Amino acid sequence: MKTSFITDLGTEQNITSFFLVHEKEIRNTREGKSYLRLELGDRSGTIEARMWDQFEAAAKDIARDDFVKVQARVEIYRNKPQLSLQQLRLAKPEEVDLADFLPHTKEDVGKMHAQLLEFAGSIANPWLKKLTTSILNDPAIAKRYMRAPAAKVMHHAFLGGLLEHVIGLCGLAKQVAAHYPELDVDLLLTAAILHDVGKLDELCYERAIGYTVEGQLLGHIVMEVETVSKAMDAIEGFPANLKTVVQHLLISHHGQYEFGSPKLPMIREALVFHYLDDMDSKMAAVRAALATDSGEPEWSTYSSALGRKFLRLEEFLKSTSAKAEEAVPNPKLFP
Amino acid sequence: MKTSFITDLGTEQNITSFFLVHEKEIRNTREGKSYLRLELGDRSGTIEARMWDQFEAAAKDIARDDFVKVQARVEIYRNKPQLSLQQLRLAKPEEVDLADFLPHTKEDVGKMHAQLLEFAGSIANPWLKKLTTSILNDPAIAKRYMRAPAAKVMHHAFLGGLLEHVIGLCGLAKQVAAHYPELDVDLLLTAAILHDVGKLDELCYERAIGYTVEGQLLGHIVMEVETVSKAMDAIEGFPANLKTVVQHLLISHHGQYEFGSPKLPMIREALVFHYLDDMDSKMAAVRAALATDSGEPEWSTYSSALGRKFLRLEEFLKSTSAKAEEAVPNPKLFP
């Protein structure tokens, strides 16, 4: 239903489209004339909008975080595009597709979820298989698992990002368990499937990705220990020591105290899982940094999650020596 | 004498009032016309001001940090209020009340000082009572003790703030000494009364709260060791070891090397006093963070002194589950 995205707007174009309201204010010009100022957004970016006439009725109905339908003209003001609104009303629920307002995975979410259930089904230990499948099949959890991002900014910060991250970890877990015979693949898969279940409630991701109050106060590690422990208690006969081991896998997966793990890994599977999780998160952060134009052809933007920028390897290897071109006096220009 | 405060100004209003000059410049318009640009302030905030005609004489007299009297009109320029000055002159000393220009405590300073003397009077050890009362009764010190803030930004950053902080610590000291029989309450009270005496000279707080050069180069710990040591030397017969103990209380009260304490607490009273001082400072920082509107109804602004934001507990407990409202798909909107 949404026809125009913010990054695609051309100057002096007339548009009719839907946006999310990020900010709303009534202001006065120097001459005392009042007008409505909005900041509007969709999944591609944000734009400022002004409405000069007959905005009072519409303005009364509309609040921050509402979806609106607008008819407007794209103008340039101080070198930045701006919408001059002619018509404005609240959008109807059926007119809005959330996917237009939040970035989302390019993979098919249904297929990924099926793949995840397959991984859970491949677990040999009956208790762990029962635990993971019962959690994944809980309808309230399943629905959110298919939408949740893996983080607000650090990595996989888009709808479906958690699913992408977990599928990736399950694949890595199988490979690494094949490599080290001493590892129990069932524990690794259990860790992969459950280690971020707390993020379903730590983050909110309806109209923008953010933290819930509960998420701020407790964090996903504590939240998922509660969820998963209840699930284990609900399985009759679940072995007490295995429960302790699963809890340990969850609380130690950040690997260090200062990253919020109240315990360091003390089981081989916990140690290995921490490395895989950290590596996959960082790889996703590099991917995001490389996907952004930095202005420097051979470098990504600076990633604050990683504390550095990354080399575009292909560009660099294609060029002849960077040293020769950049650092040495150019003989053609100053012969 | 001051009638209008900056935060109360209304558009297109005509005012006559007093301000402190923060910045002064003479500028040219694109057309080459020169004008006077000032940044003016009072305890409620700052505002830009311009004077277009006949400003030369007034401009010559006035410098940064002077108080001025202005007659002006409040206008809006680029969405921000601005003063257009019609008249401008240096204020006379008798026209200015410093309290209008710096934030100050809401408590009665005279009463607080009396309370402090009472705490000193309650000290049983004759040497420590003599020491604290002689310092508090020194007129040069008393005058400044009644004005000094406790810090530039971290906590109690307003006139009279030091007094508030010290009174609070004396009360806490009495309670905690009642709780732990092994503690000497006299030493705790002495520490409370003297531990920030160096701030009287470390900070300057005439027209804005800042650091003196001496304060920058020495810091209040070193400065107060000198002041208090001299006071002890001036008391005939003051026991040498007690002097060492008092000095140790002063230099160890930051508790850690990296916070500028050249020694860690090695006496129980020093250890406990460090906790009380740190806790009271942090409580004041939280109070200041909660007093500021953050835009998020359930959270304070981010406090850089504390490295986090704080929950508004009452708001949060009043609401029904934050989780339900924020993180879960809203069934009304998308049925």
Next chain:
Amino acid sequence: MKTSFITDLGTEQNITSFFLVHEKEIRNTREGKSYLRLELGDRSGTIEARMWDQFEAAAKDIARDDFVKVQARVEIYRNKPQLSLQQLRLAKPEEVDLADFLPHTKEDVGKMHAQLLEFAGSIANPWLKKLTTSILNDPAIAKRYMRAPAAKVMHHAFLGGLLEHVIGLCGLAKQVAAHYPELDVDLLLTAAILHDVGKLDELCYERAIGYTVEGQLLGHIVMEVETVSKAMDAIEGFPANLKTVVQHLLISHHGQYEFGSPKLPMIREALVFHYLDDMDSKMAAVRAALATDSGEPEWSTYSSALGRKFLRLEEFLKSTSAKAEEAVPNPKLFP
């Protein structure tokens, strides 16, 4: 029943008493004669013991962590006392009082527990009163709460130590809440009563104070979140946001990530409770350091929990100037 304690043994004395077996070995002399070597202990210390004749039958019955009855002579070997055993057998359960084998509080445990229930009873908020009293009255918990130490080495490392620590914190909480009107005393008392409940299972304290496997893998913070969350779930209608607040108090009470708190305090009560808990633990560690003879009359032993030694204030203030006596040439010796 136990008549002789290890620290009281005199040379060449004959004794009959009970001990706990810490180590057991059969060794050979250089000449090839075999003998039984034990390390025996009680709450006052440990001693080596050897049995030269007819030890085979007794040795077969006895294992590490058993209680034994011995008849022996105290000898000196390589400048250390040693028991030469004449008779040895397994103790009967009814002959042993555990209190002889582990250090314990000097307070009356029953009275302390009653005091604790009184503190819980003084909570005004009905949900928090119900929560704390239901946990304290759970017979399995009550029984262990009356025995548990507060730590293995750091502080209150004796039976009943946890109770002493918690009672102390309740008292401090009441005083500090009276001092700061913005604090909710009910939350502080709840934090005090529940913040170390996980230690009941983190530590084992039957025959020596140590960690359980579960305690090593999960830690008391995670363990008590589970216990307390279940107790809250079991109270019908317990408000969801209040549950989050109680969980936050538990997980943030170590105050810093590097001390195993997965979240920093973000509520005033959590911040203050962290200071009180830390201060009371450190005060107990100082008390223990001062209770040990260091060989230096004016200093405690070095406390590795605190990273320093502490001054014996009374000794130091009694002496005339330490400086004069120690650092200055002694005029009597070299006139």
Next chain:
Amino acid sequence: MKTSFITDLGTEQNITSFFLVHEKEIRNTREGKSYLRLELGDRSGTIEARMWDQFEAAAKDIARDDFVKVQARVEIYRNKPQLSLQQLRLAKPEEVDLADFLPHTKEDVGKMHAQLLEFAGSIANPWLKKLTTSILNDPAIAKRYMRAPAAKVMHHAFLGGLLEHVIGLCGLAKQVAAHYPELDVDLLLTAAILHDVGKLDELCYERAIGYTVEGQLLGHIVMEVETVSKAMDAIEGFPANLKTVVQHLLISHHGQYEFGSPKLPMIREALVFHYLDDMDSKMAAVRAALATDSGEPEWSTYSSALGRKFLRLEEFLKSTSAKAEEAVPNPKLFP
């Protein structure tokens, strides 16, 4: 050839001069008229420029990092000077003197290089003398050694800065070796001459000071180990252990792991050289901070390289007590 520098431009002046292009864009006004916007620079600073008419041909020829010749008028726009361009073309190589576009040393580069060769010539150890002179006399190295800055921002960040820094270190090395008889002055001089040779290629400094890709990926320590090792291998008979020692001097000169030294100094000369290099760099950073106006007459600007600001000692000692003037109520104003 360059006649006007950016910091010297006066309003409404007409100029003809050469600049370096930092940014280039074609933009549209609100009314849809397109124009050329450039950011131009020279060694004194940067300025914005706009060309409104007939810019298409010139704009096609010109790219970022080119030198251009312009004819323009200096105007004020939004309180900042701006160039309104009338004519614009690419500069010819012979019209441009690089020294006009990058800050450079005030010393005579030729004389400094001769001095450096003299220091190398004063080395008694034949292998080290051969090594340093062969490197300094390599024409490709010599040419760049005479231009290179010592860093991008931290210290000596101007053309010829490296030479200034190294000459200074050679002088310090001679003095300190005279002071400590156990030091080998030959090793200190070798360290001084070679320790930053990697910066010749780590930095690029043709048109602005920056890092090469190789410099980013390897760093000057690793780069110079390769250069210097090859030079040692090329000297027949160079003793293997002496080679190890020279390599150690290079890799340990940052003194700490966290500053990128893969080894800590384990030879006295390496330890001392680290101190001298660090001290000389910091002294240069202080010099730069003091050379900038901070607005506070007694303080330098804040140096982020040093994490603090520095006192202007002369100003401070000239004034009467800072304390009296700043912190104490001013008796003249409020009698």
Next chain:
Amino acid sequence: MKTSFITDLGTEQNITSFFLVHEKEIRNTREGKSYLRLELGDRSGTIEARMWDQFEAAAKDIARDDFVKVQARVEIYRNKPQLSLQQLRLAKPEEVDLADFLPHTKEDVGKMHAQLLEFAGSIANPWLKKLTTSILNDPAIAKRYMRAPAAKVMHHAFLGGLLEHVIGLCGLAKQVAAHYPELDVDLLLTAAILHDVGKLDELCYERAIGYTVEGQLLGHIVMEVETVSKAMDAIEGFPANLKTVVQHLLISHHGQYEFGSPKLPMIREALVFHYLDDMDSKMAAVRAALATDSGEPEWSTYSSALGRKFLRLEEFLKSTSAKAEEAVPNPKLFP
């Protein structure tokens, strides 16, 4: 040829065997009689030895680090076994198999080396294949690569340990490159094969595992950059930028400055390789910790390389609840 290993010696046994001399001294008894005291070792441990008669001739020939042949009797002295030597002479080279004196891999070294060459052969990029195979085929390197341990204590601290570690990394690299399509498997294999080549010379491992002086002063990262750079320079036409990339892989593989990497990984392959190398080293350290008896049936020894002990998962899962058994009052003993 070696028949008795130290850990297998029985009391009062007579043996004839070969040992390595760790320490040698001539001492006097209280009565003034002189004797020879040796510390002898093999790959299984060390033992003290004394020779009382006619030791002078043998003692003259023998020095620390020599191999000796002895005829002796095993006795017990102060509860520790000791050799009483009857005959002693220097061993002949042909009598000694080094493998008896240093711990070594259980894998077949020849097969592992062949496997490594196969991995190098599987590299598609011709420059990298040439580089790795030329290094692996260099006879001097190959010989040492087949013997070198991967570290002195941290992990794979046995002969052939480096080969085991590298083979493992090559396998992991192939798997992970299959998982992340954006990774260049050739660079990962090159990193695996070359990243510890400097250890061939950093460590000495003839008679005991230790560091060479060169290894202490330079470290394996700097040493292998030199070796590998020379190898790249020796390949005609090796692309300059690819050389920089290979050097970057080597110098960044410790991942953090404080672990001696002068640069952080700035290429995806460098980032991933750091994780794999770190994970494989830690897995080996865990393996070693679990292989040692700790006295606690459910825990490994404390690994100082890892800063913790590890759980024996199988033992723990086999037992019924650890909590029940250890932490709860035992009803059978005290009914």
Next chain:
Amino acid sequence: MKTSFITDLGTEQNITSFFLVHEKEIRNTREGKSYLRLELGDRSGTIEARMWDQFEAAAKDIARDDFVKVQARVEIYRNKPQLSLQQLRLAKPEEVDLADFLPHTKEDVGKMHAQLLEFAGSIANPWLKKLTTSILNDPAIAKRYMRAPAAKVMHHAFLGGLLEHVIGLCGLAKQVAAHYPELDVDLLLTAAILHDVGKLDELCYERAIGYTVEGQLLGHIVMEVETVSKAMDAIEGFPANLKTVVQHLLISHHGQYEFGSPKLPMIREALVFHYLDDMDSKMAAVRAALATDSGEPEWSTYSSALGRKFLRLEEFLKSTSAKAEEAVPNPKLFP
């Protein structure tokens, strides 16, 4: 008067000499016979002593830290030398020369003190010259300045060590001030002369080097600020700002908060002085490490003050390649 030093004792020798009593105990043999056990020391080391007969009278007179005269025989017990005492009495003051019991400088203390006065005399600024000479000429200070060590263990840990360190710093200060024209040599000399004056009272160094209670509680920085501030106050007209500068030099000379400096250097002279002081201390620590035999011919002992061992450069350069000898299979042994 002292004729035998502990390191020079030969077995079975009979001696008559003076020692300092470090420990004293009365013990019983296994057979119940009591004897006197002493630990005796002089500046060269310590030795155990036993007296078997008629020790009661002497033992009553003697305490720890007393000097004694003994007549004894040197025996070997458990491979360590031991004194068997025949006669024992308290030494008379006139029999003891303290220099025999504490390590001391090899320089002439009188000459060094004269040199120091010369440095003070060379200060041009009249206030600083007056300050330093008045402190150096104070008889109580002068006497202790000529004896004090510079530290307990870190560096210059011997009598006269402080003087050596300060003289060295004055020389360095003159050289470095000649190198950097912006430095004020008077401030550097003042810093050198006064920066450790607090150590005169922080340490006690009558019979062993240790800390006074005052030194433990306050530290030399705080102690010398008091001493030097009083001296400045006693000079009429001493400029207030110069006093602040001198205090800043003292309190910032450790350079970092975590080394006990409550302020970082904010004056060039303070910055430079910190480097010189740190470098000279470390050089002295290296000197001490190299003076001790480590058993490894090419390495010093491990210096815990420096966190590493140091290379004996001469030994290493003399040897042919360490690499060849240590790391490569020895072809002679295994042909």
